[in-house]
Amino acid sequence: MGFWKTWFSTPESVSATKSAAFEEHTASTGDPSANSDRIVFSTERDIDLYELEELCDAVGWSRRPLRKVKKAIEHSFLVASMWQVRGNQRRLIGFARATSDHAFNATIWDVVVHPDFQGKGLGKALMKYVLKKLRSEEISNVTLFADPHVVDFYRTMGFMSDPEGIKGMFWYPH
């Protein structure tokens, strides 16, 4: 409901989003039977947390308390989702979010694409969408922490690891 509202009520971002998504989709699958499907993107925060949990389950992430996921979504600067739309049905197939100080830095977290939709350029399309949104907010420094197997993926998107020797560091409570 919130999703559709956003989709139809913000024509400027939607038209750009829809066409970019459609281009990406047709360019990457080359499957004539997929012509009736569309891939669309949204920054709507009103995401069904169970649907999001299902998506995260599909890629094998540890479950997290939904109460905390809800809080994290509320306090993220950007929440991006990717949907397969077929007729009246929509399915959540990708997600990413970013924290930010709204001025200088943004950090991207929880990037996920459903395994059924991987290898079709959709992770790239999702990240392009995220970067476009962050750039439109004048964020000058976009960061993330990449697992080893996706470092090369982010490199192809223009991310640099350890630029000028800057190291990503983690501290866990003890």
Add this chain to the structure above:
Amino acid sequence: MGFWKTWFSTPESVSATKSAAFEEHTASTGDPSANSDRIVFSTERDIDLYELEELCDAVGWSRRPLRKVKKAIEHSFLVASMWQVRGNQRRLIGFARATSDHAFNATIWDVVVHPDFQGKGLGKALMKYVLKKLRSEEISNVTLFADPHVVDFYRTMGFMSDPEGIKGMFWYPH
């Protein structure tokens, strides 16, 4: 003004802060003449932006538009400052802030200690204060991007670089 209000109006955090800071201070300087000074910490956001700029100038950082610094401070999850208090006077000698989703992740930015106060354990005291505040908010993952010359400093604070091969990555608009 806002500073003093916070300092005196939140007795629980203040008493802990004052004693921890004082311990740190006396432990690290060993200077009897410094007994009349105190180092205090605050999470007050109402920081004089010119005083903050002066502090950042002192360590050679590039100047940033104060309008953006103001916005970043407003939208940071935590803003921590360190002050030298001598009689009625206070001087801003350290600063750090963190962005966060208020649930899982926090990222620390802009850690600075005035050169006159470096080498006395005060950077460590400031970081301890920041970590204590973040831990009290149930943040489970604290991250930062460390310049090469401070990687070892953060290691001594318990930060790990590239744990399990996770790489910090940066993207700049082009």
